[in-house]
Amino acid sequence: MGCMGVLCVPYGDGADMTITTEEAEWLADWVEEEGGLSLRAAGLRCLLSLRAAGLRCLADERDALKAEKVNLQDDLASVERERAHQQGRADRNAAEYAREQKKREQLQAENAWLRDALRLAIENVEFWAAYASPYFQDKHDLAGDLQKLRAALGEKE
Numbered sequence: 001m002g003c004m005g006v007l008c009v010p011y012g013d014g015a016d017m018t019i020t021t022e023e024a025e026w027l028a029d030w031v032e033e034e035g036g037l038s039l040r041a042a043g044l045r046c047l048l049s050l051r052a053a054g055l056r057c058l059a060d061e062r063d064a065l066k067a068e069k070v071n072l073q074d075d076l077a078s079v080e081r082e083r084a085h086q087q088g089r090a091d092r093n094a095a096e097y098a099r100e101q102k103k104r105e106q107l108q109a110e111n112a113w114l115r116d117a118l119r120l121a122i123e124n125v126e127f128w129a130a131y132a133s134p135y136f137q138d139k140h141d142l143a144g145d146l147q148k149l150r151a152a153l154g155e156k157e
Contacts, residue, residue, distance in 0.1 A: 115153060118149065118152060118153055119153065121149065122146065122149045122150065122153075125142075125145070125146060125149070126146065129142050129146075
């Protein structure tokens, strides 16, 4: 939104003269050098018009910048809300992961305890089975029971 403008300045016979900003600056310099009274007045009028146009242009730019600032603030607020949402999600995920990790560790500890208990039970069955006669060991399939217990541990005989 450039402020480079074209202005209409009243000319001597009632017609308007169109000049650019550069021309107005040159005209102001020339009037100052030559000292012509009517030209000086026209030059001052021209400068005042330029200043008024420049102020209008600056006001327009200011308003546009204010609107852009509001849009940027809205965008920033939206980004902040999204960041907070994502951070909350990450925090919830981290908490859920920590709970799951703790649960996993508890289950692993319980599994290890149960496997140790089963090994002890197998050892005790084998130890006490030595007191049973071969007849009762065969009758109650002691070897089959021990094989099933070892299979539960994932061990072979």
